[in-house]
Amino acid sequence: MEDVFLRFDSYDFEVDPRFQDGLNRSSCSRDETKLLDMKLFYYNRFVEPIDQTKYKQWSSSSPHVKTVDCCLEQLDRRTDSEIRKSQTAETEATQLSFVEVMRLVQEGKEVPGAIKLDIKPSNQSPTPSQMERMLKPWETASSSSK
Template sequence: MTPEQKATFEAFSKYDFDNDTRFQSGVSSLMNRYKKESIDSDDILERAQWFYYTKFVEPFDLDAFREWKAKKEADVDQEQKRFTFQELVEMIETGKEIPGIKQIPNTLNEGTPSQPKLNVRRKPWESVTE
């Protein structure tokens, strides 16, 4: 997905269809016509919004928008998912990755250690003459 498509999808998602009088005048008759039939009103509304937006603002592919929207919702659901203690225990036992936990590699620093530049500090019981 290109950044332009993402920007278009974001703009479409945030467009204020409720206060657009030209859109509202046309959609009310459309919704009344399909209200009597057993058709998903959310789908009809989304298609009407898409048609209006592509005609008067900016054209885009509805199927690509739906894929982006589904992925975005899945990402939000995954981020907000809280696990029970038992679910966490099962994830740890089976070796599954726990979302939101940063994986730190189990290796040591492979660089060469630096040489000390300061003298070792004397302990109080060590004499100054030693």
């Protein structure tokens, strides 16, 4: 279990764009405990399972735990204009009209924010159904009245 805690401590949340995006969008205050809870939630959800209560017990008894002050300092260093610019760029990229999306598709260009799936045909014939066909309501009514 300690290995998971050490990996969590060494995980670089500052360079993880998905975490930073969620952090920028969150409206909660950025005190140390809230930030740690957000990091634990994110790590548990997207990296690997971690027991939050056991981690907090371990970190309070462990002298070599990395603090979250560095992340708070980096957030404080960002100016309001930098944050507004990144938020504006995100909304412009994600808010396309239907006409703009159609134009991009017709021109063969990628739509920003769309996930490109790697789907290939199997070229196999479909398997026949194993289930009996369900009777229609009028078929069940006429068979029961006979």
